[in-house]
Amino acid sequence: MAADKVDPIHQFQIHPLIPIHIGGYDVSFTNSSLFMVVTIVLASAFLYMSTAGRALIPGRLQSVSEMAYEFVGNMLRDAAGKQGMQFFPLVFSLFMFVLVANLIGLFPYFFTVTSHIIVTFTLAILVIGTVVAYGFAKHGFGFLKLFVPHGVPALLLPLVVAIEVISFVSRPVSLSVRLFANMLAGHITLKVFSGFVVSLSAFGALGVAGSVLPLAMAVALTALELLVAFLQAYVFAVLTCMYLNDALHPSH
């Protein structure tokens, strides 16, 4: 038990709650799955219940949902134009999922779904898959013009196109790494500082007095993490909008 308290990585361990094995694959219902379900249920329940009244003059909760709607709607309109609004359900769902998952992760003893790169990478692949599929469906091979910048000498073209393709493929990677790294680093820092409080207070009265410092730091970090949780959901949604803009208008 004592080892658990100072081990900052322990909080990210996945353990199965309901073991399920299908055809040699482990598809158990884990604590990660549980918190994904909690995230979805919480986000849907909040949006449904706060807008159920449909008051013309919104109450507090309804205006929070309306603000979330307008926030994402404006973001999408700014980045991808009016046509981009057909992707509103996708962007809004992603934004709410990441935001609620990040916020839930801030509670002690709760699991942070977005601190695992496989989760964020799957979300990023969903985004980039939508971009590629929609781009080819809408523009056919004209979508490939995305990789050919204007005014490049023919001699350099193969090199430039190769670099552009790699740059395009690296976008979901950097998108997912950014979200995952922010959440992972933030939670480890929080855990380490909280661990200092425990181990310092083991040194008697002087230690307890000294442990006020890491405690203050942990409090400040919690506020910072709240900002980061929101900011990363915002960044994820903004980048999704920008990538969708490429699918809608491959050549500006």
Add this chain to the structure above:
Amino acid sequence: MADKNGPDGTGETGRGRQPEATIRDDELERRRRDLEASLATRRTERLEGKDEAKAATGYGQALKLSSEFIAGVVVGVGLGWIIDRLAGTAPFGLIIGLLLGFGAGILNVLRSAGLASEFGQGGKPREPRE
């Protein structure tokens, strides 16, 4: 009595009210324009405030740029390695992939910082964004 004041009364009162109604429409139009203008100013203020908050977390900026660069190199190496596996050209795919990935990483960082042009547009760089 009640009919004359009703909204769809056929009486002469309806005709008589016409000019007043147009005045009220103008008034409403003007007020709506004023509201839109004030909302627009408030919206830009809000966006600027958010940019400041973003710039305040220099740590986030550093993480953003480094993740862009690392992603470029990793994807370049990965693609080179896959080509090697499929075509049996080891180790040249890996080497070329690494070099191209390095270039793509630099391009990602420049784009992320708003110093290079975005996808599909030559020349003019877009304004810096998250």
